[in-house]
Amino acid sequence: MSTAATTTAAPRSPQRSRISGIIDLLRGVPILGPVAALLLACVFFATQTDRFLSGSNFSLILQQVMVVGTLAIGQTLVILTGGIDLSNGMIMALSSVLMTGLAANSGMNPFLAILVGLAVCVAFGVLNGWLTTAIGLPSFIVTLGTFNIAYALVRIYTTATITSVPDPMLFFGETFGIGSTQISYGSILMLALFVVAGFVLSSTRAGRAVYAVGDNPEAARLAGIRTNRVLLGVYAVAALSYGIAGLLLVARTGVGDPQAGQTGNLDSITAVVLGGTSLLGGRGQIVGTLVGALIVGVFRNGLQLMGVGSIYQVLITGILVILAVSVDYLSHRGGK
Amino acid sequence: MFRKLALLVAALALPSSGQVSAADPTVVGLITKTETNPFFVKMKEGAAEESKKLGAKLLTGAGARDGDNEGQVTAMENMINAGAKGILITPSDTKAIVPSIKRARQQGVLVIALDTATEPQSAVDALFATNNFNAGLLIGQWSKGATAGKKPVIATLDLQPGITVGAQRHNGFLQGLGLVKSDPNTSALASAPEVVCSQDTHGDQTEGQAAMENCLSKNPDINLVYTINEPAAFGAYTAIRAAGKQKQITIVSVDGGCRGVQGVKDGKIAATSQQYPLKMASLGVEAVVKYASSKTKPTGYTDTGVTLITDKPQTGVDSQDSKYGLANCWGTK
Numbered sequence: 001m002s003t004a005a006t007t008t009a010a011p012r013s014p015q016r017s018r019i020s021g022i023i024d025l026l027r028g029v030p031i032l033g034p035v036a037a038l039l040l041a042c043v044f045f046a047t048q049t050d051r052f053l054s055g056s057n058f059s060l061i062l063q064q065v066m067v068v069g070t071l072a073i074g075q076t077l078v079i080l081t082g083g084i085d086l087s088n089g090m091i092m093a094l095s096s097v098l099m100t101g102l103a104a105n106s107g108m109n110p111f112l113a114i115l116v117g118l119a120v121c122v123a124f125g126v127l128n129g130w131l132t133t134a135i136g137l138p139s140f141i142v143t144l145g146t147f148n149i150a151y152a153l154v155r156i157y158t159t160a161t162i163t164s165v166p167d168p169m170l171f172f173g174e175t176f177g178i179g180s181t182q183i184s185y186g187s188i189l190m191l192a193l194f195v196v197a198g199f200v201l202s203s204t205r206a207g208r209a210v211y212a213v214g215d216n217p218e219a220a221r222l223a224g225i226r227t228n229r230v231l232l233g234v235y236a237v238a239a240l241s242y243g244i245a246g247l248l249l250v251a252r253t254g255v256g257d258p259q260a261g262q263t264g265n266l267d268s269i270t271a272v273v274l275g276g277t278s279l280l281g282g283r284g285q286i287v288g289t290l291v292g293a294l295i296v297g298v299f300r301n302g303l304q305l306m307g308v309g310s311i312y313q314v315l316i317t318g319i320l321v322i323l324a325v326s327v328d329y330l331s332h333r334g335g336k
Numbered sequence: 337m338f339r340k341l342a343l344l345v346a347a348l349a350l351p352s353s354g355q356v357s358a359a360d361p362t363v364v365g366l367i368t369k370t371e372t373n374p375f376f377v378k379m380k381e382g383a384a385e386e387s388k389k390l391g392a393k394l395l396t397g398a399g400a401r402d403g404d405n406e407g408q409v410t411a412m413e414n415m416i417n418a419g420a421k422g423i424l425i426t427p428s429d430t431k432a433i434v435p436s437i438k439r440a441r442q443q444g445v446l447v448i449a450l451d452t453a454t455e456p457q458s459a460v461d462a463l464f465a466t467n468n469f470n471a472g473l474l475i476g477q478w479s480k481g482a483t484a485g486k487k488p489v490i491a492t493l494d495l496q497p498g499i500t501v502g503a504q505r506h507n508g509f510l511q512g513l514g515l516v517k518s519d520p521n522t523s524a525l526a527s528a529p530e531v532v533c534s535q536d537t538h539g540d541q542t543e544g545q546a547a548m549e550n551c552l553s554k555n556p557d558i559n560l561v562y563t564i565n566e567p568a569a570f571g572a573y574t575a576i577r578a579a580g581k582q583k584q585i586t587i588v589s590v591d592g593g594c595r596g597v598q599g600v601k602d603g604k605i606a607a608t609s610q611q612y613p614l615k616m617a618s619l620g621v622e623a624v625v626k627y628a629s630s631k632t633k634p635t636g637y638t639d640t641g642v643t644l645i646t647d648k649p650q651t652g653v654d655s656q657d658s659k660y661g662l663a664n665c666w667g668t669k
Contacts, residue, residue, distance in 0.1 A: 049418075057417055064410050159497040161431035249406070254435030259403035259428075304414035307395045311371045314400075 030276045030284070033327050034291040037274075037320070041295060045302030052302055055181035062187040065271075065297040066172075067092075067252060069190045069290060070245040072268040073197050074238030076289045079272050080201075081214040081234050082281025083139030087128060088242045089264020090150035093257070095121045095246035097154055099169060100162040100256025110168040118243040124150065125239025129232035147265065154258050162256030173251035186248045193241065197286045210234060215282030270317060271296060274324045295320065362392040362628040364621050365415035365423040367408050369452075371398040374593055374667030375613050376426065379450065382614030383424065386621040394621070395420060402538070405432040412436055422446035422624030424617065430455040430500055446627045448634065450616040452501055455523075462623065462634040464616045466642050468504035468590070469511075469520035471609035472562075474644040474653065475588040476512015478607045479560055481650030482586060486559060488513065491533040491551040493544050493563045493572055498523055502564055505590050509562045532558065537568040544571025552579050563589045566596030566608060573604045592645060594668060597661035600645055607646035607655070613666050615640045 025032065045052040071088055078085040099117035102108040108116070124146060131142040172186035201207035209230045212220040221227050249260055275292030277284025299320075300313050366383045368376035380396055387394040395418055397411025408428055413436075415423055423445055427433040430452060437447050437459050449460040457463055479488070492509070495502030500523040507518035507526045515528040525534065532555040535547035544563065548571060551558060561576075563569035569589040576585050582604075589596060592610020599605040623634045644653060645661035 051418055060413055060417055064413065067406065161429055161498075163431055163434070253405060253409055253432055255405075255432040257405050257429060257432045259432075260406060262403070263400055300410065301414050301417075304395065304397055304411060305418045307393065307418075309371070310397050310411065314371075 030328075030331070031288050031291070034274060034276050034288050034295065034324070038291050038295050038298065041298050041302065045298065045305070048302070049305045051305050055179065057301065057305075059175075059181050059183045059187065061294065061297045061301050062190075063184045063252070064301065065293040066184070066186045066190040067245050067249045068264065068267045068271060068296070069293040070193060070241055070248055071264050072271040072289045072293055073193055073286065074241035074245075075265075075268040076272050076275075076277055076284065076286050077197070077201075077210060077234045077238045077241075078139065079214075079269070079277055079279060080210050080281060080284055081231055082217070083132065083231075083234075084269065084279070085128065085139065085143045085235075085238060086265045087124065087143040087146040087150055088238070088245075088268055089261035090147050090154065091121050091124045091239055091242040091261075092246040092249060092264055093259075093261030094124075094150045094154050094157075095243040096250045096260060097158055097162060097256040097258050099247065100165045100250055101158055103166050103169065104162050104164050104256070110166040114169065114247060117246060118240060121239045121243030121246070122236050123239075125236040125242075126232065128239070129235030132235065133228040133231050143265075151262075158256075158258050161258065165250060165254060165256065169247065170251050170254060172248055173254065184252075186251050189244070189248070191290075193244065194286060194290050201286055206230075206233070211282055213281075267296075270321055273321055273328075276324065276328060278328050279325070292324075360419075362390075362422075362625050363395060363415075363418060363420045364392050364624045365395045365397065365412070365418075365420040365425075366617065366620075367411045367415070367423060367425040368396070368398045369402050369408075369426050369428045370400075373402075374595075375451075375591070378666035379426070379613040379617040382617035383621050386618040390621065390625045392621060392625050399428050403428050405429040408433060409436045412440055416440055416443060416445055420445060421628040422448065422620075424448050424450050424620040424624070425460075426451045427454050434459045446624055446633055448620050448623060450620055451611075451613065453637075455500065457637070463637045464619050464623075464640055465637070466611035466616075467639050468501050469508040470639075471590045471611065471642045472505035472508020472510075473512040474508075474609050474642065474655075475562070475590065475607055476509040476514075477653045478512075478644060478646060478650050478655065479509070479562075479586065479588055480513050481653060482606065482648060483560055488530050488560045489555065489557045490528075490531045491535075491548065491555075491558045491561045491572075492525075492531055493535055493537045493547050493551075493561065493568045494525065495564045496536045496538050505564060506562065509588070537564060537571070539565045539568055541567040541571040544568030545575045546571075548572040548575035549578075552576070552581070556581075559585055561585055561587045563587060565589060565591045566593055566599060566605065569596065569605050569608075570599060573599070592643070592661060592665055594662065594665035597645055597658050597665045600647060600661060601658035603647075606648065607644060608661075610643045610645050610661055610664065612640050612642075612664070 075085055095117035099113045102113040103110040128142055128146055131137050132139050175182035175184045209225045212225055213227050213230045217227050271292035272289050274295050275288025299316055303313050383394055395415050399407035440447055447460045449463045451465050453463050454460050503523045503525050510516045510526050516526045518526045533551035537543040537547050561572050566589050569587050576582050586606045589605050589608040596608050644655040646655050647658050649655045
C-alpha cells in the first residue's frame with residue numbers, strides 16, 4: 001500500500017500538492033476538518049433561514065444531541081481501542097426501561113432505581129469486555145450478541161411504554177434561563193462528561209493506555225500495559241455512559257420507551273467517525289465526537305427549519321460519513 | 337472539499353427552500369411515522385396539495401423507523417422553532433409522545449393526531465383517523481358471510497404487542513365474525529377458540545410470509561386469515577400458494593393501498609378495508625390554517641371513513657368493488 005502511495009505521489013502537480021498540504025494540516029490538527037464542516041454548515045443554514053442563528057435554537061440542538069452524544073462518549077472509548085460496540089443503544093434502552101419501570105411500576109426509590117439501571121449497564125459492559133478479552137472474540141460479534149440479549153431483555157421486561165415517571169428522573173430535561181435562552185441541565189451534563197472524558201484521555205496514564213492499546217496492542221503489552229485490564233475497564237466505563245444516556249433519554253422524552261435505542265449504535269458510530277476518530281483505533285479525540293454529534297444535529301435542525309424532507313438529512317449524513325472516513329484514510333495512508 | 341459539500345447541500349435544498357416573502361404564510365408541520373411507507377407518502381401529498389391551495393407553508397418530518405419516538409420529538413421541537421402554528425402527527429409510540437405533545441400545546445401550538453390516536457386520546461386537540469375497530473369489524477362481518485356453513489379455523493397475522501391500532505383491527509375482526517366482543521379502545525388482543533394461530537408481523541411482507549408458514553405447519557386446516565395490513569397479506573399469500581392451499585384459504589386485510597386493492601382484483605386478498613390518508617392530511621392542514629386565522633380549534637374525533645373493498649359482496653355488508661377501490665387508493669398503482 002505504501003508503494004502505491006509513493007508512485008502516485010511522484011509527479012506532483014500543483015493541485016496534488018495542495019491536497020496533500022490540506023492532508024498534512026489535517027494530520028497535524030485532525031479536529032480541524034470536523035470543526036470546519038460544522039462551521040460551514042452553520043454559516044450555510046444561517047443564510048438560508050433566519051430562525052437558525054439564535055441562542056434558543058442552538059440550545060435546542062444541544063438538547064437534541066445530548067442522548068446520542070453521551071452514548072457516543074462510550075463508543076469513542078471502545079473505537080479508540082480498535083473495537084466497536086453495537087450493543088450500546090440497546091443497553092441504553094434497557095437501563096431506561098429498568099429505571100423508569102422500577103420507580104414508576106414497582107415503587108422503588110427513584111435514585112435507587114437509577115443506580116440499579118446504571119449497575120445493569122456496567123454489568124453488560126463487563127460482559128462485553130470479558131468476552132472480548134478472556135475468550136478473544138472480536139468486539140463486533142460480542143456486541144452483536146449482547147445487542148440481541150439486551151433487546152430481548154427489554155421486551156421481556158416490558159413491551160408497554162412506561163409513563164408516570166417520577167420527577168427526579170426528569171431533572172435533566174428541565175431547563176434554566178440565560179437571558180432569553182433556555183438550556184437544559186442534560187446538555188450541561190453531556191458537556192461535563194465530554195470535559196471529563198477529554199481530560200482522562202489526554203492527561204492520565206489510563207487515558208494514554210487506551211490509545212496505546214488501540215494503536216498497537218502488542219507494543220502496548222511489551223511496554224508493560226495490561227491490555228486486557230484496559231479493555232475490560234474501557235467496556236465497563238463505556239457502558240456506564242450508555243446508562244447515563246438512558247437517564248438523559250428518559251428526561252428528554254418523559255417516558256421509559258422500550259422501542260428506543262435501536263439505531264443508537266449506528267448513530268453513535270456516525271458521530272465518532274464524523275469527529276475524526278479512526279475506526280482502526282489509536283487515533284482520535286473525544287471532542288471530535290462532540291463536534292460529530294453536533295454536525296448531525298445541526299443538519300437535522302437546519303434542514304427541518306428550511307422545510308427540507310427528512311430523507312435528505314439521512315442522505316447528507318451518509319455523504320458526510322464517507323467524506324470523514326476518506327479524509328481519515330488518506331491522512332493515515334500518508335502518515336505510514 | 338467542504339465547499340463542494342456546501343454547494344451540494346445547497347443544490348439539494350433548492351427545490352424546497354422557498355424563502356419566506358411577503359406576508360408570512362402559516363407554517364404547518366406534518367410528522368409521519370416513517371418517510372417511506374406509501375401510506376405516509378400519500379398523506380404528505382395530501383398535506384402538500386392542501387397547503388398549496390391555502391397558501392400555507394408545509395414542513396415535514398418523520399422518525400427514522402416505525403417506533404422511533406425520539407426522532408418524532410426532535411422533528412416536533414424543530415418545527416416549533418420554525419414557527420409552526422400547528423402540528424399534524426401520526427404518533428409512532430402512542431404513549432411515549434404524550435409528554436412532548438403536552439409541551440408543544442403549552443407553547444400554543446395546535447396538535448392534531450392523524451391516523452393513530454395518542455394514549456390518552458385527549459393528549460391532542462383533535463384526532464382525524466380511520467376507525468380501526470370498524471375497519472376490522474367490516475372484514476369480520478364479510479368473512480362471516482363468505483365462510484357461512486364452514487367452521488372457521490383462523491390465523492391472525494398481527495402488528496406487534498402494545499400498539500392500539502393492531503388490537504383494534506384484530507378485535508374488530510373477531511367481533512365482526514361474531515366470536516368475541518371487545519372494548520374498541522383496548523390495546524390487548526382478544527382471542528377465541530377458533531383462532532388457532534396468532535403471530536406478530538410488524539406489518540412486514542417477509543415477516544408475514546414466515547408467520548403464515550409457521551401457522552400452516554402448526555395447523556394445516558386454517559381456512560381464514562386476518563392480516564394487519566396488505567404487505568402482511570401478500571406475505572401470507574406467498575406462503576399459502578407455496579403450500580398449494582390458495583383455494584382453501586380466504587385472506588382478509590386492512591389498508592386499501594393500490595397494491596392491496598390490485599391484490600383484491602387478482603383474487604389474492606378476498607376483502608380489504610380501505611382507509612383515506614389523503615383526507616386525514618388535508619383536513620388537518622385546513623384545521624391548522626383555520627386556527628391560525630381565527631383561533632378556533634378542532635376538537636374530538638373525526639372519522640375519515642372506511643370502505644370495504646371486495647369483488648365478492650355479501651348481503652348485509654356494504655362494500656364496493658375493486659374498480660372503486662383502485663380509483664380511491666393510495667400508493668402507486
